[in-house]
Each structure stands twice: as C-alpha cells, then as structure tokens.
Amino acid sequence: MGLQCLLKHKKMGSLSDILFSMSLSVLGISHQTAPIRIRERLAFAAEKLPEALKNLANVPGVDGCAIVSTCNRTELYLSGRQPTMRSAMEWLHDWHSLAPGQYQEHFYQIEQAGCIFHLIKVISGADSMIIGEPQVAGQVKHAWQSARELGTLSSKLDRMFQSAFAGAKRVRSQTGIGRDPVTLPFAAMRLAHQIFGSLDNLGTLLIGAGEMIEDCAVHFREAGIRNLTIANRNPDRARELAERHEARGYGLDELPELLPRHDLVIACTASPTAILTHGMIERAIGQRRHRPIFALDLSVPRNIEATIGDLNDIYLYTIDDLHAIIESNQKKRKQALQQAIEIIESEVLAFERWLRLQDTSTTLKSLRQRAHAEREKLLEQALAQLAAGRDPEDVLQRLSHRLVNRLLHGPSIRLRQAAESADEALLEAARYYFLDEQQ
Numbered sequence: 001m002g003l004q005c006l007l008k009h010k011k012m013g014s015l016s017d018i019l020f021s022m023s024l025s026v027l028g029i030s031h032q033t034a035p036i037r038i039r040e041r042l043a044f045a046a047e048k049l050p051e052a053l054k055n056l057a058n059v060p061g062v063d064g065c066a067i068v069s070t071c072n073r074t075e076l077y078l079s080g081r082q083p084t085m086r087s088a089m090e091w092l093h094d095w096h097s098l099a100p101g102q103y104q105e106h107f108y109q110i111e112q113a114g115c116i117f118h119l120i121k122v123i124s125g126a127d128s129m130i131i132g133e134p135q136v137a138g139q140v141k142h143a144w145q146s147a148r149e150l151g152t153l154s155s156k157l158d159r160m161f162q163s164a165f166a167g168a169k170r171v172r173s174q175t176g177i178g179r180d181p182v183t184l185p186f187a188a189m190r191l192a193h194q195i196f197g198s199l200d201n202l203g204t205l206l207i208g209a210g211e212m213i214e215d216c217a218v219h220f221r222e223a224g225i226r227n228l229t230i231a232n233r234n235p236d237r238a239r240e241l242a243e244r245h246e247a248r249g250y251g252l253d254e255l256p257e258l259l260p261r262h263d264l265v266i267a268c269t270a271s272p273t274a275i276l277t278h279g280m281i282e283r284a285i286g287q288r289r290h291r292p293i294f295a296l297d298l299s300v301p302r303n304i305e306a307t308i309g310d311l312n313d314i315y316l317y318t319i320d321d322l323h324a325i326i327e328s329n330q331k332k333r334k335q336a337l338q339q340a341i342e343i344i345e346s347e348v349l350a351f352e353r354w355l356r357l358q359d360t361s362t363t364l365k366s367l368r369q370r371a372h373a374e375r376e377k378l379l380e381q382a383l384a385q386l387a388a389g390r391d392p393e394d395v396l397q398r399l400s401h402r403l404v405n406r407l408l409h410g411p412s413i414r415l416r417q418a419a420e421s422a423d424e425a426l427l428e429a430a431r432y433y434f435l436d437e438q439q
Contacts, residue, residue, distance in 0.1 A: 024156060024355075026110040026118055027088050028075035031129045034106035036320045040301035042096055042103070044069040045272045050150055052095060057152040059084075059091045064154025066147035066161070070139045071300040071319055072129050073122070077115065077161075079154040085109055113352045116160050116167075120344045123168035125178060126337055129319075130326050132177040133184075135211055137168060160351065167347035174343060176336040184212065185219040187322040188296050192264055195294050195315055203227040205262035207252070207276070208269040209237045212298055216266055217245040229262060231255060233269070259284035263291070268298035276304040278311075285313050374406045 029042055044052055044067055056065045056076065063080040076092065078084050089107070093100055110118050121127040123137050144161045147153045153161075172178045192199055204225050206213045209232040220228060228247035231254065232238035239249030250258060252275060259265065259280060267275060276295070281304075285293065292313045297304040302318065309316040382399040386392060411430070418426040 023080065023084065024112055024115045024160060025078045025080075025085050025088075026075055026108075026115045027078065027085055027092065028073060028108055028110075029103070029106050030073035030075075030108075030127075031320065031323075032127075033108060034103065036300060036302065036318050037306075038103050038106055039072070039074065041098065042074045042092065043272075043300050044074065046270050049146060053147055053150050053152045055095065056088070056091060057150075059087050061087050064147075064157040065152050066143055066157065068122070068140055068143045070136060071298065072136075075122075077119070077157060079157045085111075113348050113355070116164055116351045117344055117348045119160065119164040120167040120171065120347055121340075123164055124171035124340060124344075126171065126340045126344070129323060130183060130187075131337060132172075132179070134178060137165075138211070141165070156355070159354065163347065163351045163354075167344060170347070171340045171343050175339040177340050179336075183215060183219070184298060184319065184322060185216040187325040188216065188266060188298075189219055189223055190325050191296070191317060191322065192294055195292075196263065199264075200224050201227070202264055203229070203262040204264040205229045205231065205258055205266070206247075207231050207255070207265065207267040207303065208299075209234070209241050210268060210270070212268040213266070214241060214245075216268075217241070217247065221245055227262075229258060231258060233271075256280055256283070259293075260287035263293060265293060265295045265304075266298065267296070267303040269303055271299070271303055272301055274303060274305045276308065278305050278307045281308045281314060282311060285311060288313075371407060375403060378403055378406070 029039060031039070049067060049069070053065060053067055056062060056067065061080045061084040062078055064078070066077040068075045068077065076088050078088055089104065090100065093102060118127070119140075123140050125132040125134065125136060128136055140161075144153075144158075144165075148158065189199070192202075196202060199220075202225065204220055204227065206216055206229070209230065213230065217228065217230065226246075228242075228245060229250065230238045230242045230245075230247050231250045231252055232241070233252050235249065235251035238251065241247075242249035255276070259276075260283075265276070269275060281293070281295070290313045292315060294315045294317075295304055295308065296317050298319050300319065304316065306316075308314055378399055382395050385395045385398075411434075415427065415430055417423075418430075
C-alpha cells in the first residue's frame with residue numbers, strides 16, 4: 001500500500017497533516033471567471049506590489065507567497081498551513097478595500113500538485129485569452145523574481161516556480177502552441193479594419209511605452225500606418241520608443257492637443273486611474289466635428305473612463321471585447337494545446353515525486369529528532385543511576401524498557417483509535433511500514 005493511496009483516505013487527516021504539513025495553493029481570478037470591471041478592482045499596481053507581498057507574507061498561516069497580476073489575471077501563490085486559503089481571501093478583499101466575500105464567486109482555488117499544473121499552463125500561454133501568447137511568461141518571471149528579492153518565497157514555492165518555467169519551456173519548444181500567435185495588437189487591427197476599412201491614412205495614438213504598446217507600433221507599421229504617435233508619462237521614454245518606429249513622442253500632458261488629431265487611440269499603461277476622461281474625449285470629438293474615434297483600452301485597471309462609451313462618434317472597446325476575434329483564430333491551436341497538456345502532466349508527476357520526497361524527509365527528520373531526544377533524556381537518567389551505584393544490569397533493563405515505551409506510546413494510542421473506528425487504511429499502513437514482511 002503506497003503513500004498516494006493513504007492520502008486519498010478520508011479519515012487520514014492527522015497522517016496527511018504530518019506528511020503534507022506545508023501545503024501549496026493558488027487563489028485567483030482571471031478572464032475565464034470574471035469580466036474586466038471586476039478584474040480591475042483586484043489588480044495590483046506595480047509600485048504597490050512589494051508592499052503587498054510583505055503584507056501578505058505576514059498573514060497567519062502563510063509561509064511563502066508570490067503575486068501574479070496581469071491584464072487577464074490576479075493570482076496569489078501560497079505555501080503554508082491551513083487555513084491559508086481562507087486567510088488569503090480575507091486579506092485580498094481587505095487590501096483592495098472590498099466588502100468581505102465580495103466577488104467571491106469569481107475566484108478559483110487550486111491546491112497541491114494542481115498548482116504547478118495551472119502555473120505551467122499560465123507561463124506557456126495555454127491558459128491565456130490568446131493561446132500561446134508570450135508576454136505572460138515574462139510577467140510571471142518578474143513576479144517570481146520580486147518575491148525572491150523580498151524573501152517571501154518558501155523553498156517549496158520557489159521550487160514550484162522553477163519547475164514550472166522548465167515545464168513551460170518544454171511546452172513551447174515541443175509543441176506549436178506559440179507558433180504564429182494571434183496577439184492583442186493583431187486583434188486590435190482586425191477590429192479597426194471592421195470600423196474604418198483601410199487604415200493607411202488614419203492617425204494612430206498609442207498611450208504607454210511598455211511591451212504591448214511596442215507590439216502595437218510594430219503591427220501598425222507593418223500594416224501601412226504612417227501617422228503614428230506615442231504618448232507616455234515619461235516623455236523621454238516616449239520619444240525613445242517613437243524613434244525606433246518612425247513615430248512622434250510626447251508626454252501625457254499633451255493629450256488634450258493630441259486627441260483631436262488621431263482616429264485610433266490605444267491605451268495600455270500601469271496607471272491605477274483613468275488617463276483619458278469623459279471630458280477630454282468629448283472635447284476632442286467636438287473639435288473633430290464628430291468624425292469618429294476608435295478607442296481601445298488594453299489596461300487593467302482601465303485607462304479610459306467607461307462612460308466615454310456613451311458618447312456619440314466614439315467606438316470604445318476593452319481587452320474583453322477582443323475575445324470573439326481571438327476565438328475565431330484559435331482553432332488551429334487545439335492540437336498543440338492537447339500536446340501541451342500531456343507534457344504538463346509529466347512535469348506535474350515529476351514535481352509530485354519531489355514534493356513527496358521533501359515531505360517524507362521532513363517527517364523522518366522529525367521522527368529521528370524525537371527519538372534521539374528521548375534517548376538522550378533516558379540515557380542521562382541511566383548514567384546518573386549508575387553513578388549512584390545502582391546495579392548496571394537493572395539500569396540497562398529499565399533503560400531499554402522505558403525507551404521502547406516512550407517511542408511506541410503515541411503510535412499505540414493512535415492505532416487503538418484506528419481499530420475502534422475500523423480505520424483499515426491506517427492499520428494496513430502501520431503493518432506495511434512498521435512490521436517485517438516475514439512476520
């Protein structure tokens with residue numbers, strides 16, 4: 001009878017607590033479980049992430065933690081003792097000033113080996129809105145490195161991330177999941193084509209200077225758009241990016257003057273608040289004499305006020321609105337996705353073996369320490385008795401008798417309880433691990 005069989009037995013709570021005393025868990029919300037209006041309420045601003053990590057690490061029961069926060073997901077990766085998940089849920093709502101339990105139905109909870117299965121899917125792009133997209137791997141690596149630098153990772157959590165990166169690398173190199181990805185910039189282009197037809201003569205304004213905005217600049221240049229402008233909070237960063245893509249760079253303070261001159265506006269920044277307000281867009285439309293503006297918000301939290309969508313002559317879309325376009329281009333990835341799952345399952349098995357070895361080593365170490373402590377205590381008493389002139393044979397007999405009783409006292413009580421409750425799994429496990437086969 002093996003360890004896996006033991007842990008499946010419902011009455012084995014105390015034994016599993018010993019063997020898996022430090023559990024792994026994921027608490028998350030993603031594009032698959034919640035719309036953007038909810039996801040943005042639970043996103044972590046980059047500048048607040050170190051503070052959040054340190055705060056989460058102090059939650060009772062949390063031994064290690066990392067936070068992954070992207071446009072499409074917010075996930076807490078945790079190691080610790082129960083009730084870690086409940087405490088983490090309470091902490092997450094409290095951190096974002098939400099009522100206890102608000103949006104709880106949109107969360108998913110994953111435990112033990114399921115965590116690495118999920119993490120490999122995330123890193124490889126198999127769990128993304130756009131199957132196979134590469135950006136999420138860099139975002140997760142940054143989250144892992146941040147947690148490492150701040151010292152919030154436990155050894156198990158750190159090993160899980162490292163194993164997941166290796167597994168995701170296998171998925172991307174051995175399957176076609178990342179080949180010719182349908183990117184968000186590609187989907188944005190398709191949507192703009194549906195609205196305007198030809199894009200050649202349209203002015204395009206990109207707000208931000210991160211990887212997503214650079215991808216947009218590349219796609220739009222390749223599509224023939226020549227009137228390209230990039231605006232960023234840091235004007236120097238905007239001009240640096242603009243120079244690489246034959247565009248013009250400006251600071252965000254110039255947005256009121258820039259908006260009326262552009263037909264396409266795409267925003268993707270780390271700002272926790274809206275950059276384009278209702279009033280700014282309303283004035284821009286008036287100056288354009290009601291020529292329409294296509295506005296796409298790829299940010300979470302959103303950078304464009306939602307009420308702008310109520311204005312005439314404005315086509316406002318969010319990252320969730322691109323889903324239909326993306327779905328129609330995902331069919332050819334189904335086979336690659338199945339291959340990816342097979343690879344992920346093999347990586348999970350390898351991690352499970354490592355976990356079992358770690359937990360068993362910890363248990364054996366504790367057992368040995370306890371046995372040695374009992375031995376030292378009784379040996380000290382025996383030496384004192386010998387020094388006092390007691391009969392050596394009698395002292396040795398008493399020492400051996402008391403040592404056996406001390407070591408078997410706890411297991412004997414638990415085995416009696418198992419017999420009384422007809423817990424055959426525990427009784428069989430005791431016979432398997434502690435009795436010689438020939439007996």
